[in-house]
Amino acid sequence: MLGIDLHETAAALQRELLEFTRLHPRSGECYRQGLEHYLYGAPLHWMQQWSGSYPVYVATAQGARVEDVDGNSYIDFALGDSGAMYGHANPATVKAISNQLAKGSTFMLPTEESLWVGKELARRFGLRYWQLTTSATDANRFVLRLCRMITGRNKMLTFNWNYHGSVDETQVEFDSGRLMVPRQDVYHNGIDHRQTTRLAEFNDIAGLEESLSHGDVACVLTEPVMTNIGMVPPDPCYHKALREMTRRYDVPLIIDETHTISSGPSGYTGKYGLMPDFLVLGKAIGGGIPIAVWGASETMAERIWQARPPFKPGEPINHYGFGGTLAGSALQIVALKATLEEIMTDDNFCRMEKMALRFEAGTNEVIKKHRLPWHVTRIGARAEYLFLDHPPKNGGEAHLGRHALLEAYIHLYLLNRGILLTPFHNMALMCPFVSEADVDRHSLLLDECLFTIKEER
Ligand SMILES: Cc1ncc(COP(=O)(O)O)c(C=O)c1O
Known part of the structure; x- marks a missing residue:
């Protein structure tokens, strides 16, 4: 064979x-x-x-x-x-981070350069609001938490043989009888995946609809083309159907562009006009510095603020359940700016x-x-x-x-x-x-x- x-x-x-x-x-x-x-x-x-x-x-x-x-x-x-x-030691990245290192790298406060970066991410990927993390795994985890918060549902839907980092809920596969089981090569971490996850095959619209029809799915997390089990391209109408169906069942759609950014300067999303509710992008965007970004549409942002209003002075600190002390640092920002402005x-x-x-x-x-x-x-x-x-x-x-x-x-x-x-x-x-x-x-x-x-x- x-x-x-x-x-x-x-x-x-x-x-x-x-x-x-x-x-x-x-x-x-x-x-x-x-x-x-x-x-x-x-x-x-x-x-x-x-x-x-x-x-x-x-x-x-x-x-x-x-x-x-x-x-x-x-x-x-x-x-x-x-x-x-x-490319290794890309001169644009080396210059940007060397300069910033000499001026301090992390403050738990923003720098002016972050303004250009936020605007550029919104322009490129079509989503208005952004946050930074130190890995794509983290970004996926955080978006998943927010989707659960805004929908009040517990399960995420993902695809057989996906990889989105070490996100516990995604560590499942189909067995030979097409039953979802914990991934054979990953310890299940004490999680009952039947409570957290629904699994479908990529390109299987009927399977997707069956999963969403239970009304307990908080989000669909997918790459636009599967890339971690060899490459699995979408059928010609797959993304259209995926978007229509997630809208019909009011399920936020998260597109993970961490690998498919190879499609072009605005990723597969920009090239093919996908309209995700959330977008995750890690790895290459940092030019070698640990950075990932995630973006949310205005509608999703409204729902997030409604569920958990933004902090106001004098109120107790809001933890939100996501973070990363070094996320959003000045160093990350200049590395991102160099990648977006001079490299991508x-x-x-x-x-x-x-x-x-x-x-x-x-x-x-x-x-x-x-x-x-x-x-x-x-x-x-x-x-x-x-x-x-x-x-x-x-x-x-x-x-x-x-x-x-x-x-x-x-x-x-x-x-x-x-x-x-x-x-x-x-x-x-x-x-x-x-x-x-x-x-x-x-x-x-x-x-x-x-x-x-x-x-x-
Ligand atoms: C599509 C996708 N998402 C997320 C990740 C996780 O990235 P990281 O290990 O940088 O958190 C990977 C890693 O290969 C990936 O391929």
């Missing part, structure tokens, strides 16, 4: 693991030391889940290039899993998309040459290949197009030869500094790596 000889793949992976050890002795030594004091050997467990036997330790990075402590250089298509989507421009997106188109075409050519039943999907500057012969309709189907062993081999083959693909899936991001030669190098190496493992026909 994959078009691949899995025995060969397992053997080839072993060879690549040996090669990895040979090429990365210093990273190996760092990891042995890291195991002494980090629970998973590195400051964050995700860092340990790349394709090698241990993480590559980074020495320095610039634009589309990363250099490790062993002196190996990489073309970086992973870009910190989107956190550095606009039409020109940059045009360049990034051109490279992604080249990546898509090059990868498709390799797939065709090897007659593999795979396909590539692209959203603007983000491209991904999946081991299925057609774009999946939903997360359940996309999951079938994943293969841990095959992914590990391809990723490690590329890494050992100087290319970083996003770990956890076959995703490539184009920053404004990537070149045609960089993209072509990926196609060449992918072609090479498939020779040894493809099934003889």
Whole structure:
């Protein structure tokens, strides 16, 4: 079904693991030391889940290039899993945050620059009111709390194989009998998900309507294109139906653009005229600084203020149940301003998309040459290949197009030869500094790596 000889793949992976050890002795030594004091050997467990036997330790990075402590250089298509989507050490970000650091970074008070940022977010994304957080996970959590508050309902609706960060309510999946169960790889945290969550498949309008018809859903949380289980594009009329239905059942719609911002300067929302009630955007927008933003429409803001009026002097402090001491800091504001004003421009997106188109075409050519039943999907500057012969309709189907062993081999083959693909899936991001030669190098190496493992026909 994959078009691949899995025995060969397992053997080839072993060879690549040996090669990895040979090429990365210093990273190996760092990891042995890291195991002494980090629970998973590195400051964050995700860092340990790349394709090698241990993480590559980074020495320095610039634009589309990363250099490790062993002196190996990489073309970086992973870009910190989107956190550095606009290129490492982007000069605009470096300048803005260096200046601000010298003037103080956080005050629990706003700065004048925040005014431009609020106005620009509203202009770009079409929602009037904004707040800052330090992660997209937080932003999703906070918006979910507010949706529960304004609707008086407890459940959120999300989609099978979603990822919106470590939001407890989203950690569910369908079992083989299409029953919602806690995600197998996440401890359920003592939560009875039947009280907090309804689950549907992406693109399934009938399933969505069935879920909403119970009248207990406080919000729908979705990416406009699913991106965390491979990419699942929406059917042509899906967003229209989703919006109409959420309106009909008076259920706030939250669009999480954290990955789909690759679509363009105003994300998928701006490009395709979606009209969410809330929008969440994290990772890349901070240019490497921990920042996420969430926006609310005027209607939602009115409902929030009605449920919990804004603070007035002399009244007890209002906690609201969301925050983040360093959220909205002066440092975040200048980083956001630099990203919005100087980096998320039409020109940059045009360049990034051109490279992604080249990546898509090059990868498709390799797939065709090897007659593999795979396909590539692209959203603007983000491209991904999946081991299925057609774009999946939903997360359940996309999951079938994943293969841990095959992914590990391809990723490690590329890494050992100087290319970083996003770990956890076959995703490539184009920053404004990537070149045609960089993209072509990926196609060449992918072609090479498939020779040894493809099934003889
Ligand atoms: C769509 C989406 N939302 C939210 C998040 C969470 O982002 P963070 O880990 O920065 O909180 C992610 C992370 O991959 C994501 O893909």
